[in-house]
Amino acid sequence: MVIMIFIKHHILKALTLLTLIISTSFSSFSQEAKKITPYLTVQYSKDTDNQRVLQTTLTYSMNRMEIPLPGMEVSISVGSQSEKHLAAILTDEKGIARYKLDDNLTLPVNKEGFWDFSTGYSGNDSIESISSELSVKDVDLEMVLSEIDSLKTINLTAFTSENGKKKPVSDETVTIFVPRMFSILPVGDVYLDKNGTANFEFPSDIPGDNEGNLTIIARFDDNPTFGNVEKSTVQKWGLPRDNYTPGSHRALWTKSPPMWMIITLSILLMGVWGHYFFAIISLIRIKIEAKREKQRMNIGYE
Amino acid sequence: MEADKKLLKDLTPELEKTSIKWYLTFFLFFVLFVAGIYGLILQIEKGHIVTGMRDNVVWGFYIVNFIFFMGLSYSGALISGVLHLFHTGWRKPVIRMAELITIISLIIGPFFIFFCIGRLDRLYFLFIHPRIQSPITWDVIAICTDLVGCFIYLYLSFVEDFAILRDYADLNVAPWKKKLYRILSLGYTGTDIQKKLLSRARMIMAAMVIAIAIIVYSVLAWIFGVTLQPGWHSTIFGPYFVIAAVFSGTGLLIILMWIFRKIYHLEEYITKRHFVNVGVLLMIIAAFYGYFTFSDYLTKWYGSIKMDSILIDKLFSDYYSLFIFANYIGILLPCIIIAFPRFRSIRNITIAAIIAILALWVNRYIIVIPTLETPFLPIQDTRPDWIKYTPTWIEWALTVAGVSVFAMLFMLVSKIAPIISISEMQEKDKSEILK
Numbered sequence: 001m002v003i004m005i006f007i008k009h010h011i012l013k014a015l016t017l018l019t020l021i022i023s024t025s026f027s028s029f030s031q032e033a034k035k036i037t038p039y040l041t042v043q044y045s046k047d048t049d050n051q052r053v054l055q056t057t058l059t060y061s062m063n064r065m066e067i068p069l070p071g072m073e074v075s076i077s078v079g080s081q082s083e084k085h086l087a088a089i090l091t092d093e094k095g096i097a098r099y100k101l102d103d104n105l106t107l108p109v110n111k112e113g114f115w116d117f118s119t120g121y122s123g124n125d126s127i128e129s130i131s132s133e134l135s136v137k138d139v140d141l142e143m144v145l146s147e148i149d150s151l152k153t154i155n156l157t158a159f160t161s162e163n164g165k166k167k168p169v170s171d172e173t174v175t176i177f178v179p180r181m182f183s184i185l186p187v188g189d190v191y192l193d194k195n196g197t198a199n200f201e202f203p204s205d206i207p208g209d210n211e212g213n214l215t216i217i218a219r220f221d222d223n224p225t226f227g228n229v230e231k232s233t234v235q236k237w238g239l240p241r242d243n244y245t246p247g248s249h250r251a252l253w254t255k256s257p258p259m260w261m262i263i264t265l266s267i268l269l270m271g272v273w274g275h276y277f278f279a280i281i282s283l284i285r286i287k288i289e290a291k292r293e294k295q296r297m298n299i300g301y302e
Numbered sequence: 303m304e305a306d307k308k309l310l311k312d313l314t315p316e317l318e319k320t321s322i323k324w325y326l327t328f329f330l331f332f333v334l335f336v337a338g339i340y341g342l343i344l345q346i347e348k349g350h351i352v353t354g355m356r357d358n359v360v361w362g363f364y365i366v367n368f369i370f371f372m373g374l375s376y377s378g379a380l381i382s383g384v385l386h387l388f389h390t391g392w393r394k395p396v397i398r399m400a401e402l403i404t405i406i407s408l409i410i411g412p413f414f415i416f417f418c419i420g421r422l423d424r425l426y427f428l429f430i431h432p433r434i435q436s437p438i439t440w441d442v443i444a445i446c447t448d449l450v451g452c453f454i455y456l457y458l459s460f461v462e463d464f465a466i467l468r469d470y471a472d473l474n475v476a477p478w479k480k481k482l483y484r485i486l487s488l489g490y491t492g493t494d495i496q497k498k499l500l501s502r503a504r505m506i507m508a509a510m511v512i513a514i515a516i517i518v519y520s521v522l523a524w525i526f527g528v529t530l531q532p533g534w535h536s537t538i539f540g541p542y543f544v545i546a547a548v549f550s551g552t553g554l555l556i557i558l559m560w561i562f563r564k565i566y567h568l569e570e571y572i573t574k575r576h577f578v579n580v581g582v583l584l585m586i587i588a589a590f591y592g593y594f595t596f597s598d599y600l601t602k603w604y605g606s607i608k609m610d611s612i613l614i615d616k617l618f619s620d621y622y623s624l625f626i627f628a629n630y631i632g633i634l635l636p637c638i639i640i641a642f643p644r645f646r647s648i649r650n651i652t653i654a655a656i657i658a659i660l661a662l663w664v665n666r667y668i669i670v671i672p673t674l675e676t677p678f679l680p681i682q683d684t685r686p687d688w689i690k691y692t693p694t695w696i697e698w699a700l701t702v703a704g705v706s707v708f709a710m711l712f713m714l715v716s717k718i719a720p721i722i723s724i725s726e727m728q729e730k731d732k733s734e735i736l737k
Contacts, residue, residue, distance in 0.1 A: 065351050257434035265434060265443070268517070272447055275510045279454050282503035283488060286461070286496050290489025 036060045036127045038069055042119050042134040044227030052101040056119045056132070059095050068095025072121055079108045080116045113137055113162055136227045139169060143218045143231040145202075152202040152237050156218055159196050168196025172225070176200055177217040178238075184217065208238020309727060310470060313720040315566040317467075318474045320717070323565075328713055331706040338703020341696035342417065350420055352696050359674040359691035364418040366666045367701055370550065371411035371708075372445075372522055373543070373662070376515035377551020378404030379452055380544075381583075383512040386504065392579050394726040395571045399558045401459055402721075403551060404452050404511070406711045410704050412445060417700055437525040444518040451514050455507040457486075461500060462725035465490040479718065519544050526669070532609035533602070533673040542594040549591045550662040552584040553636075556655035558712075560648065562721055571722055574648055581651040584658060585640040592633040595665075599629075613676045621672055624664050632661020 043055045054076060058069045074097040076086045084107075089097040101107070107115045114135040123129030137160055144155040154176060158169040172192050177184040187206070190198035200218075208214040214237050219230035250258045316324055345352050355362045382400035385393035416422060432439045464487035467473060468480070490496055523543035526534040536542070556577065563572040602610040617625045636654035639645045671691050715721070 063351055252435045261434050265440075269443070269447065272451065272510065272514060275506055276451060276454055279458065279503040279507050282499045283458070283461075286490055286499050287488045289493060289495050289499070290491060293491055293493055294489070 036069075038121065038127055038130050039066075040074075040119060040121060040130045040132040042117060042132050044117070044134060044136045046139075046227070046229040048230060048232045050103070054099045054101065054117060054119075054134075056089075056091075056097045056099075057095055058091050058097070058121055058130075060127075068093065069127065070095055072127070075120050075122075077118045078115055079118075080110050084108060110135070113160065134227075137225050139220065139226040139229050141174070141218060141220065141229050141231050143216075143233065145216070145233065145235055145237075147237075150204070152204060154190075154200040154202055154216065154218065156190060156192070156198045156200070157196055158192055158220075168192075168194065169226075170194045170196055172220065172223065174198060174218050175221045176202070177219060178206055179215050179217070202237055204237070204239075206238050207241050208236070210241055210243060212236045212238045212240040214238035307472070310466070310473075310720075310724060312566075312568065312571070313722045313724050313727065314467075315721075316713075316716045317479075317718075317720075324713065328710060331710045331713075334706040335703045335710065338700045338706070341699035341703075345417070345696055352694060354691050354693045354697060355418075356688040356691075358677055358689050359671060361418065361670050361674060362691055363693045363697040363701055364414040366663070366670050367704055368411050368414040368418070369522065369543075369666050369670070370663050371407045371414065371704065373519065373547030373550050373666075374554055375404050375407035375411060375448075375452070375551075376519040376544070377548040378402070378407065378555075379448075379455070379511040379515040380548055381551055381555060383455075383508040383515070386508040387512070392576055395568070395722045396555060396559060396576060396580065397726065398459065398721060398723045399562070400551070400555055401456050402712060402715055403554055403558070405456050406708055406715075408445075408449055408452055409711070410707055414700075414704065437521065437528055440521045441525060444514075444521045448514050448518045451507065451511055455504075455511050458500065458504045458507055459723060460719060461487060461490050462492075463720050463723060465492070466724050467720075482718070515547075516544055519547050530678075531673050532607070532613040532676055532678075533669065536598055536602075538594060538598055542591075542598060545587060545591045545594055546662060546665065549584070549587045550659055552580060552587055553655040553658035553662070556580050556584065556652055557659065560652040560655075563648075566721070568722070571727065577648045577651045578646055581640045581646065581654065584651075584655060585637050588633050588637050588658065592629075592637075595629050595633070609676060609678060613672060616672050616676060617668060621668050624668050628661045628665040628668055632657055632665070 038058055038060045041057045041059075043057075044052070045055065046052045056074050056076070058072050058074060059066045060069060061067070068091070070091050070093045072091045072095075073088050074091060075088045076097075076099050078084045078086055086101075087099050089099055091097045110116055114137050117134045117136070118131065119133075120131035121127075121129060139158055139160050142157040144157075146153050146155065156174055158172065158174065159166045160169060161167070170192050173189050174192065175189050176187045178187055179185070187203060188200060190200045192198045202216070206214060213234055215232055215234050216237065217230055217232040219228065220226045222228060248254060250256045252258070353362060353364075378400045382397050382404065384390075385397050385400070416425070419425060428439065428442050432442070464483045468483040468487045473480075490500070520540035520543065523539040527536055527539035529535060559572050559576060559580070562568055599614065603614050636658045639650050639654040675689055675691060
């Protein structure tokens with residue numbers, strides 16, 4: 001008996017010790033420090049008001065997830081040798097540093113007519129340094145909407161400027177989008193011809209707002225030469241949305257459930273719980289019967 | 303009297319003394335449980351990003367385990383309820399195990415839902431803002447109702463055994479256990495009135511647990527079935543889930559019979575006849591389960607609805623080996639092993655049961671994951687590893703921890719109560735042993 005108690009005691013001690021060792025070794029694994037290797041991406045965009053923006057995103061990867069690096073200083077410069085420093089901007093909580101290029105700012109172009117942007121992060125004790133480059137060419141996109149005999153057409157023209165002369169952009173794709181609830185929906189693609197023009201027949205079955213208004217966006221979407229350049233306008237080309245929903249007091253989507261559901265559930269629950277109570281009452285009666293039996297036996301002995 | 307004492311000693315092997323083997327086994331499971339807890343702490347600390355679940359596949363291993371354990375629970379209730387209700391002659395050594403499967407699985411299963419919930423702090427919203435229209439609310443109500451019912455049913459089956467243990471003078475156990483038996487036996491002495499009350503309550507609860515098990519597991523199936531998701535939107539999902547549950551539960555029952563027979567040398571009580579009988583039950587259910595599986599996939603394939611076709615293509619490409627294992631090998635092999643009398647050895651029937659259990663778990667996996675990897679709306683700019691689900695070590699650890707807790711609870715029960723019902727085994731001479 002004493003030996004058994006001794007063995008039990010030691011097994012319990014060993015169990016506790018092993019648990020501690022396992023948990024300590026797990027936590028020491030997780031505490032190993034390593035310098036972070038960041039990722040830096042640069043995007044150029046030009047909106048419908050010709051506002052040009054350079055957007056850099058500084059992130060790193062952990063557990064297959066892209067984690068932003070906020071509060072880091074990202075430097076932005078332009079020129080093939082990064083000769084013109086434009087700005088140094090702190091990244092926001094999403095790791096994004098956004099720089100608006102002033103309309104009056106004259107940017108140096110290389111031989112091919114591209115702007116060479118350079119962005120960089122100098123690193124610190126825990127994060128490695130990184131740089132990234134982007135070359136884009138300025139493009140002007142024009143969009144004209146016309147409706148002839150119920151045929152809705154988008155006329156697009158794209159051109160670049162070289163030595164003060166307009167040069168049409170050919171063999172490039174422009175995508176037409178309309179904003180939806182969660183994202184922008186691509187409606188179709190058009191190819192620019194040698195004159196830098198393209199026509200797109202806009203579908204007539206896209207729902208708009210109550211009055212049929214739609215925001216139509218034409219965009220060079222992530223184009224390797226021009227970046228993201230878009231033109232947008234609001235036009236009454238959509239189907240007016242019918243916001244009327246039939247009033248129903250009790251339905252799957254209302255606050256109150258359908259009556260049949262309440263009745264069915266109530267009958268089921270009452271039936272089941274009723275039987276439970278019967279079983280519990282039986283157990284109570286067994287206990288009462290035991291007391292009576294005891295009393296009967298006591299009387300019998302007396 | 304000597305025979306009764308032997309029976310009591312044989313069926314309560316861990317009640318009086320605890321073997322070193324018991325401690326070592328328990329310790330092993332405890333270590334696995336601790337590893338799971340460590341994973342859970344990491345998950346709570348860092349969020350669900352440490353799991354393989356992402357925007358598309360929002361249900362992973364945890365839901366698979368939840369369905370699997372709940373299935374085991376309902377099948378335990380169904381098997382024990384049916385065996386009790388129809389007074390099946392060979393039920394006596396296996397009925398307690400089926401009852402314990404019910405309760406233990408029912409305790410473990412819902413924990414996997416807690417692991418899956420992103421905002422666990424809002425869990426009580428389910429109770430304070432329930433919507434009767436929501437299948438999740440049906441499930442909460444159903445599981446709570448089932449848990450209470452199964453506890454009552456299990457307790458009813460234990461009352462006579464507690465009375466036997468209370469009255470057995472030579473039982474060398476701690477005083478608290480004696481006190482526990484005295485309280486839990488409710489003063490049962492086996493009078494005619496008590497017998498009648500207990501028997502009637504057990505019969506009613508046996509019928510109830512069968513009905514509840516069918517309803518509750520159907521409710522769980524409807525959580526999937528009422529959605530419009532490819533692979534889930536099926537009218538036969540309710541009965542299909544119930545059959546699948548009984549299939550897995552029967553398999554587990556065979557495995558537990560083998561384990562307890564081997565460890566506690568219960569060859570005298572759990573004989574080949576029991577294995578063959580439960581094995582034949584497994585074979586019949588496997589045939590039904592195979593029929594439902596074929597019917598479900600045939601209608602989806604023939605219907606050629608775009609998303610169903612994409613899903614079936616995925617099952618026969620990315621999930622080919624899992625699909626074949628779950629729906630061909632896992633059904634046909636147990637049937638073949640049990641159908642031919644020459645293969646019907648205890649070992650072979652146990653192997654068939656292990657295959658059935660593993661196949662059923664994989665079946666749950668290929669019901670949940672590929673559907674979520676096949677969304678109706680393509681999500682733009684989604685990284686491939688967000689679409690494709692891969693479980694992380696934390697999910698594996700918590701899965702193993704769930705199985706470990708199942709084993710530990712079974713072991714703990716064996717320390718307090720008989721693993722085979724003494725009262726059932728000794729129905730003839732109960733008055734003697736109660737002296």
